Amino acid sequence: MEDSISKDLTCSICLTIFTDPVSLLCGHSFCRECITNSLSIKDQCPQCRTTVPKEEKYLPTSHILKSLAEKAKEAEKIKTKQRDETTGVSFIYLFIDVMSVSESLCPEHEEKLKLFCETDRQLACVICRDGEKHDGHKFKPIREAATSLRRELEKGMEHLSDEIHAIESLANMQREEITKTHVMSQQLMTQISTQFEEMHQFLRQREEEIKNELKEKEREAVEEMTEKFKAMDLALSESRELQVKGTAALEISDSVKFLQSWTEVNNMLTPECLFRPRANDLQVARTSLSLGPYESHLQFFVWKEMLQVVKPRAELLSLRGKNTDVTVSDDLRSLLCTPKKFSFSRENDIYHTLNYSFKTSSFGSGQARSSFEFGSMDASKPSGFGSTHAPQTFGGHFLKYDGQKYVISNQSSVTELTFTDRPRKIGIYLNCSSKELSFYDADKMKHVHTLSSSLMSLPVSAYFNIGHSEDIDRNPLTVCWY
Structure with a gap:
């Protein structure tokens, strides 16, 4: 009979007693994990091959089968325990049967264990009670001690469920706070990155503006210097050409030829006009490139500029009061x-x-x-x-x-x-x-x-x-x- 029941409560996939059993519309039952894995491969019942619709893949637990399966597992554990006891396997139990304990013997004196030492919280025999080890200790008969302990345990168990529920609630709240902390930390990380990026963007933009300002000043200065340089170069070329012509003219010894040669080249210009000092008319344009305060205190001025775009800014508080003193x-x-x-x-x-x-x-x-x-x-x-x-x-x-x-x-x-x-x-x-x-x-x-x-x-x-x-x-x- 028991074997028949166990067979009915056995999953045909894993061949063990059901764990979290669920039933398909065709009537066959399986462990939730087993049928879920099976349906993920093929949409058919493993036993009758009936197609399982996709909307049926969310399967509610069969509580009747679950209850029967748990009882079958418990019965299996009891049978295993009894089988182990017959082979001499030792077990430690939370609760001790009073009648069986009363027949047990003291391992030290081989007397029946009839007393319970409340001081040492252990079983004892009559000889143990009178010995030096338990001198001055308080004893109770085993049955009375068991009744008292059982009453205390039952009283404690009444509140244990509420205690577990309260601790679970606190644990859930703490778990939520841990999650909130992770989320908040991530939000703050994003906020930090965003705000630093805004400052970086401001600094990069301001850097580009100051560099462009410097380039414009450089262009204007170089343009002025280039004009000066061209004038100097022209004057230098003309002076060298005049030097060559003058030297050639001075080499002519014949007066007529000398005058003809010089006047043909220089027309109506007199030597005084040709040889006037030209360097006095030229002036070197000095470097005047400067960024003003940005040149020596750039960081300070840019920092002050950045204060105007920082958000949120410090509150502009105003003092108010009516005291005449x-x-x-x-x-x-x-x-x-x-x-x-x-x-x-x-x-x-x-x-x-x-x-x-x-x-x-x-x-x-x-x-x-x-x-x-x-x-x-x-x-x-x-x-x-x-x-x-x-x-x-x-x-x-x-x-x-x-x-x-x-x-x-x-x-x-x-x-x-x-x-x-x-x-x-x-x-x-x-x-x-x-x-x-x-x-x-x-x-x-x-x-x-x-x-x-x-x-x-x-x-x-x-x-x-x-x-x-x-x-x-x-x-x-x-x-x-x-």
Whole structure:
């Protein structure tokens, strides 16, 4: 009977019990992989030779056959296991039958294993319990220990399915993030190549324009020099010809012949006219080829030109505020503390700060970059540089400059930033999507520090606080426009 069932569940192609069985319209069943490979060679059923239409090649799984095949495979495994046991093959099982264990003997004392040591988590006999090895250990009868362990396993199994599902979800999410990272990296690679190509194209075009300008200046200069050279060459030829004629005439001793020879050749021209100095009328055209500032500072000027076509450009922020103790320049780029009334108290510090907050345009998406110049401030004058979000909503963090050092400050701590050279200009870069604010040395484009806050709500504006000291200087905070 079992052999008949196994035969019905056997694939006629691979001659083994079905794996993921599917059925054709003709009624014959095969393993999915077997029939797929067969149909890719010939569109016929391997058993009855019935033609299989192309639209039938997508075959759903036969769940009834799949269930029966799995049971047949399990039965085959049990038969194999029983056959191995009769030949003395040893197996390790996850769960131990309590009745069979109770009849097992301790390998050390050859006593029945009737106890379970909870301390060592192993089976034991009565002699083991009383021995030094298990001194002070806690024991339970085997049946009681098995019941307790089974209860714990059943309780754990109840939540294991949910745990597996949760981990699978996390794994899928992580897999998606890995894919996103690869895609984003490729997009950024393309973006980098595109932007560098734009710069290369600008530089190549500008190089060609400057070279053409040089060639045009060369052409004009050479054309002028050529005209001068032709005039010199003509004068030289005429002078040499005159020299030959004069020498020949002077060799004639007869006065009549001498006069006739000279007047026939030179007609009415007198010697004074013929021998007038001609070199004085000629002048060498000197080389005046020059590219102006491009000749000595080409890279600098082209870099400044390229800033005008760079996209996206730095945000042209404008400072705005209503406090009468602070002066904003007419172009809205510079900020200077000019208090009209101010009383000092030196109880706690050599100076005290009046904080004037000024904000700029708002940003709600994408990225934004700007730079600010602090000038050569007096060491006694404190000056703070706020984040592009109000400090109280950006986790209480902000960048501060007190005339001597830069610090990252919040309500509970102050972290001093160290530099080889103190930055004169600070650049800020805001990434709205990641809610990160980065500070840079704007002259060297070196990263200074990055702040991040998940509490930041968009849109945000840049806020700046300037300080005041008794010894007021006149160096404003200035927005750098490129």
